[in-house]
Amino acid sequence: MTPPIRLIFLGTGDFALPAFEHLVDSGHxxxxxxxxxDRPQGRKQQIIPAAIKEAAxxxxxxxxxxxxxxxxxxxxxxxxxxxxxxxTAAYGQIxxxxxxxxxxxxxxxxHGSVLPAYRGASPVARAIQNxxxxxxxxxxxxxxxxxxxxxxxxxxxxxDPDETAGDLEGRLARLGAPLVADSIxxxxxxxxxxxxxxxxxxxxxxxxxxxxxxxxxxxxxRAVHNHVRAxxxxxxxxxxxxxxxxxxxxxxxxxxxxxxxxxGSGKPGEVLEADADRLIVAAGEGAVQIVVLQLxxxxxxxxxxxxxxxxxxxGEQLGKDEGVQSSRESPLGTPER
Numbered sequence: 001m002t003p004p005i006r007l008i009f010l011g012t013g014d015f016a017l018p019a020f021e022h023l024v025d026s027g028h029x030x031x032x033x034x035x036x037x038d039r040p041q042g043r044k045q046q047i048i049p050a051a052i053k054e055a056a057x058x059x060x061x062x063x064x065x066x067x068x069x070x071x072x073x074x075x076x077x078x079x080x081x082x083x084x085x086x087x088t089a090a091y092g093q094i095x096x097x098x099x100x101x102x103x104x105x106x107x108x109x110x111h112g113s114v115l116p117a118y119r120g121a122s123p124v125a126r127a128i129q130n131x132x133x134x135x136x137x138x139x140x141x142x143x144x145x146x147x148x149x150x151x152x153x154x155x156x157x158x159x160d161p162d163e164t165a166g167d168l169e170g171r172l173a174r175l176g177a178p179l180v181a182d183s184i185x186x187x188x189x190x191x192x193x194x195x196x197x198x199x200x201x202x203x204x205x206x207x208x209x210x211x212x213x214x215x216x217x218x219x220x221x222r223a224v225h226n227h228v229r230a231x232x233x234x235x236x237x238x239x240x241x242x243x244x245x246x247x248x249x250x251x252x253x254x255x256x257x258x259x260x261x262x263x264g265s266g267k268p269g270e271v272l273e274a275d276a277d278r279l280i281v282a283a284g285e286g287a288v289q290i291v292v293l294q295l296x297x298x299x300x301x302x303x304x305x306x307x308x309x310x311x312x313x314x315g316e317q318l319g320k321d322e323g324v325q326s327s328r329e330s331p332l333g334t335p336e337r
Contacts, residue, residue: 004029005105005188008083010069012036013090015173017052019110022177023087024059028184031081032062034069036092070096078102085187087180088142089173097144105187107142110176112169113205114138114154116197119147120205124172125165127205129230131222134158135168137176139183141194150194152183162260164232208235214320215239217269221261221286228259239269242317254318257300258292269319274312277304281318 007028009020012035024030033056041048056063066074070093078086079102086107088095100107113123114136120126127135136156141149155175159168186192213235215224228237237256243249264272264280264287272287273280279290294300 005084010034010088010091012092016089018173018177019180034064037065109142111138112172116202118205121207123205124169125230131226164229166233210235213238218284221283221288224283224288225259239318255294260289262289271316279303
């Protein structure tokens with residue numbers, strides 16, 4: 001009988017939580033959770049522990065939170081535990097070659113795309129932003145190079161046309177949890193085919209930045225809609241409302257939570273309709289109906305509720321504030337260089 005594999009799990013983001021809980025709750029020998037230090041969050045900069053840390057403590061799993069997992073003292077902590085395998089998902093630090101040589105079986109990682117597509121920090125958001133019809137998860141052998149290891153297992157799923165990145169990430173996390181457990185079982189049995197990634201098909205998924213949320217109304221309506229979906233739950237899509245010149249209202253930032261594609265034409269960013277519950281804005285091709293939006297510091301509301309309290313006129317403009325510069329990465333999902 002093969003002895004159980006001794007695991008250390010490294011994860012921080014919510015994407016990692018289902019896999020961690022599945023491993024612990026199904027009786028795997030999880031020696032410790034390694035997660036990022038608690039950080040200030042939100043407008044009040046409160047210290048809020050990650051959900052995965054709370055899950056570990058509730059299950060009696062030891063938690064380590066090193067600033068640098070590759071520092072000598074961190075390596076020694078892990079070496080003392082003598083793991084057979086490291087399992088990572090949404091951890092937030094690159095593991096060094098020295099760290100990966102400690103376990104006899106090295107490390108495996110759960111990634112939120114069907115590799116080699118979307119290597120990097122934001123695979124789910126970038127897939128939605130690009131309008132992909134499907135996505136998935138991949139379990140790979142870990143190497144010091146980001147998301148470049150050989151593939152152990154893959155699972156795919158369709159993307160709903162109105163699904164947000166947050167919704168899809170949650171589904172992918174749940175899809176990946178049993179895939180990780182199955183990969184560990186096959187590693188334990190010593191029969192795991194490792195499939196090299198096709199380097200010619202590698203694309204990137206750069207980390208999201210706050211300015212990535214700015215809406216480019218010159219894009220086709222479908223691309224604007226995909227952008228709004230992709231920017232949730234962070235940084236959330238936004239635009240600037242420019243009232244008529246005779247208005248006393250200054251340009252105002254609007255946070256856009258939900259849209260749909262509709263018929264219409266006009267100058268990109270031009271308000272075509274603003275009546276009852278119909279707030280329609282022209283895109284580079286077609287138009288977009290804003291369904292849920294928010295003023296900074298206020299709660300998200302429906303377009304109907306917003307229009308009852310704020311007078312927007314057809315012909316007014318939505319777009320980027322000239323004082324806000326976007327440094328958005330150029331083409332997403334393009335070949336890695």
